[in-house]
Amino acid sequence: MKITLIGYGIIGTAWSKNYIADGHDLSIWNRTPKGIPHFVKDLATAVSGAEVVHIVIADPPAIESILPTITANLSPGTLVIQSSTISPDASDKFKAAFTQAGAAYVESPFTGSKIAAENRETVFFMGGSNTDKERAKKVLSSLGKTFFNLGGNRQACSIKLAMNLQIASILQALTEGLEFARAAGIDDELFFSVVDKNVVHSGLSDLKRPKLIAADYSPQFSVKHLHKDLRLALASAPAKLLPLTARIADIHSEGIKQNLGEEDISSLIKLLQN
Known part of the structure; x- marks a missing residue:
């Protein structure tokens, strides 16, 4: 599966290794390159053609700063999995922007530190439509085995x-x-x-x-x-x-x-x- 991972911090680094180990076609974008394997310098290029865009970055302003570039380059039907820790209000805003751009959106914050991420033990809290959450679970099964269905994005x-x-x-x-x-x-x-x-x-x-x-x-x-x-x-x-x-x-x-x-x-x- 062609996946674009946005964010290469402590958690994103661990997740990327598991995605690659499972044979996914992974592209990584991060604000600072850091000598990242599979790094794509241009965000628009990284997002274009992706089946899944998985976001795990610092905070709502960080997402806000790259939102126009992502939404302008998504393919129709792309699944956006948003795993950054954000507020319910910010989630509503990002969900509206991504769905307007033709993407499916799942809010999927998580629990588990670096060790859990490395060991594929991340626990995900999922909010969105049932169809989209099932799609997301298949992707996130590379990263964890426990998924809580919280209902909507705000609850997640x-x-x-x-x-x-x-x-x-x-x-x-x-x-x-x-x-x-x-x-x-x-x-x-x-x-x-x-x-x-x-x-x-x-x-x-x-x-x-x-x-x-x-x-x-x-x-x-x-x-x-x-x-x-x-x-x-x-x-x-x-x-x-x-x-x-x-x-x-x-x-x-x-x-x-x-x-x-x-x-x-x-x-x-x-x-x-x-």
Whole structure:
């Protein structure tokens, strides 16, 4: 299948390898080339003739900046899979633009970090028509095996933001608990062994345990990207609905000021240490 992947960040890089391994005819476009295999410099050329255009880039403004070029060069019936984390309102806008251009549109944000992407364990939240979602599942089966049918595009965006605001809050509690235990002289391994047997145990504690113990802050999910998602959630809901999220977003803002934006979200523990 002829697929154009727009975006070659942490996740896009992993996905591209799986698409290629499965024999797809892959073209990749990214704002900065980075010595990318299968890279096509001209976006219009990259999109032209594609059966599927899969988008995974930073945020709504990034999509907005390339939207006219994509819509002008899509073939009729092209399937657009939009996997960037965006707001429900932005999704409505992009869906209208792509469908007006004759494309099928599926909103398909995801959960799963770099490791999951590399291991074909990305989980997708799908919104769109049932026919289009079935088409998308066949493509995305190269990247993951779990697909949640959320109904429409707005619901797919909303569930993604609902998951990420919880990640941010759970991580903050985990790092505060770890630093509190350290201050009492409790060994890191012992702390996490207790977490494993407590109701607070989570997939996030498993994922971040080795990074926090080793102080390895190479990005699986960067501070700047989770901060962006928190801001999208806050902009999509009444202020009284997300009071904790608002406070956590402020902490992430401080992390970015302290040059943690490109680092893994676990690096926010540094704010508790300085």
